[in-house]
Each structure stands twice: as structure tokens, then as C-alpha cells.
Amino acid sequence: MGLKDRLEADVKEAMRAKDALRRDVLRMTLAEVKNRGIELVGKDLSEDDVLVVVQKAVKRREEAAEQYDAGGRPELAEKERAEAEILVGYLPKMLDADETRAAVQAIAVELGLTEKKQMGQLMKAVKERHGATVDGKLASQAAGQVLN
Numbered sequence: 186m187g188l189k190d191r192l193e194a195d196v197k198e199a200m201r202a203k204d205a206l207r208r209d210v211l212r213m214t215l216a217e218v219k220n221r222g223i224e225l226v227g228k229d230l231s232e233d234d235v236l237v238v239v240q241k242a243v244k245r246r247e248e249a250a251e252q253y254d255a256g257g258r259p260e261l262a263e264k265e266r267a268e269a270e271i272l273v274g275y276l277p278k279m280l281d282a283d284e285t286r287a288a289v290q291a292i293a294v295e296l297g298l299t300e301k302k303q304m305g306q307l308m309k310a311v312k313e314r315h316g317a318t319v320d321g322k323l324a325s326q327a328a329g330q331v332l333n
Contacts, residue, residue, distance in 0.1 A: 188235045188275060189218055210268045214242050236276070236317045243272045280319050282327075288315060289327040301332050 186194070192215050199208035218238050222230050246269035253262035280288060292310050293299070307328050311319060 187232055188239070189215070189230070192218070192235075192275065206267060207271055210271045214239060214272060217242060233316060239272055239275050240317060243269045243276065246272070277318050280315065280323075282323055285319055285323040286327040286330070288319065289324055290331050293328070293331045299333060301329075304328050304332055307332065 192211055196208055196211045196215065199205075199211060218230065218235055221234060221238050222228075225234070246265045250262040250265035250269070253259070253265060289307065289311055292314065293307055296306065296310060298307050304325075308321075308324060311324050311328070312321075315324075
């Protein structure tokens, strides 16, 4: 069962359970997945495409929560965090900072990359091998430390 199928099944389950927050969050996410499919005109969405949509939805909600906190609206910030928490359950386990640093270093050594100007190559290889399980910011920081 793919991620999109799981989202669709969970919407139905949330409807049966009368869990309005979960139902609405999953419906919005499925709409975003559908929109992404429309953007890619005629191309079927891969699991990675769906995963990217879910990751962006989580990030957007976390950023909104920070903005609401800064604006003195803790009730709205809490709602955004609750929505993000629902979606986080659909994401694969992310590599932590140490695991990311180790992965970036191993790939750099394997490919013989040592200079800052090779950062693009390194980041591309990291994304290809670890995809959605690595945080881009952490990987970029680790790459900056590994390359001279």
C-alpha cells in the first residue's frame, strides 16, 4: 500500500471515527498531492513525490506555528502543531544529526570529494541515496564541514 493509498484509507477511518481534525488535515494533504499530480501533467506521482508533498505540508505548518507564537496567538499555533503531528506519522524516520554527518562523510570519501566547489555533487549523491530520510539543512551543514 502506497502512501497516497494510506492517506485515502485514513481519511475514511477518520470520518468513521468522527475525528474532524485528522479528516481535514488528511483531505487537505490529499488535495495537495492531487495538485502536484496536475503540475506534473500526465506523469504518475511516485512515492517520493507524495512524500515530498507531505514533508512540505509538515514544514508549512511548523513555520505557521512559529509565526502564530511570535504574533501572540498560542491557540492557533497549537492547532498548527497538532496538524503537523498528524502528518509526521506518515513520514519515514529521519536521520539525526550524527547519522547525517556520518552518511555525508562516507559518501564524500567514497566519491573522493574534498573541495567546496564539489558540494553540489555531494548533496546530489546524498539525496539519491537517502532521499526523504535526510534533512537538507543538516546535510548541507555536514557537507560544509566535510569539504574544505
